Amino acid sequence: MxxxxxxxxxxxxxxxxxxxxxxxxxxxxxxxxxxxxxxxxxxxxxxxxxxxxxxxxxxxxxxGTSDVMNCDYIVISRSESPELYSLVETLQQNHDIKDRILAYARELNRKEKRG
CATH class of the missing domain: 1.10.260.40 (lambda repressor-like DNA-binding domains)
Structure with a gap:
């Protein structure tokens, strides 16, 4: 490359x-x-x-192997954002909590888009 x-x-x-x-x-x-x-x-x-x-x-x-400029991942540092890091770690370990939080996030996104 x-x-x-x-x-x-x-x-x-x-x-x-x-x-x-x-x-x-x-x-x-x-x-x-x-x-x-x-x-x-x-x-x-x-x-x-x-x-x-x-x-x-x-x-x-x-x-030049992709025309997609935006990255397809986010780096979360434990030292820079400990709460977010802990949340993601929890989501990876507990699928029930993950499903509930994702459902909540989807609802928040819908409400935000409606204004």
Whole structure:
């Protein structure tokens, strides 16, 4: 697989941020980020994974093997969001609670859509 710089540009543009802001969010130099976008330097797979995680996109989109930009997973960190992490852990272990909470969430979504 080869990294697609045009996809990185498309992603950044969809987020409506500058190259400098993208570099800042990724904690890399503006020069390094610019080289990624120009195709002068290809990020390593771990770097592409990090880009996808920070920008909430699909890794396959950045490699051009999928046209779906949005990621199909969410990373929940125990240290950053302990309550949400605990909830998801409970849902994975207890199917009865999972079914009840999902039914409740569906009802909340329906009410929100109705206004």
């Amino acid at each position: 080869k990294f697609r710089p045009d996809r990185l540009i498309q992603l950044r543009t969809s987020m409506n941020i500058s190259k400098a802001e993208a570099a800042r969010q990724l904690n890399i130099s503006a020069m390094t980020y610019g080289r990624y976008e120009k195709g002068e330097r290809e990020p390593s797979y771990p770097s592409v994974s990090y880009i996808a995680q920070i920008f909430h996109c699909n890794i396959d989109f950045l490699y």
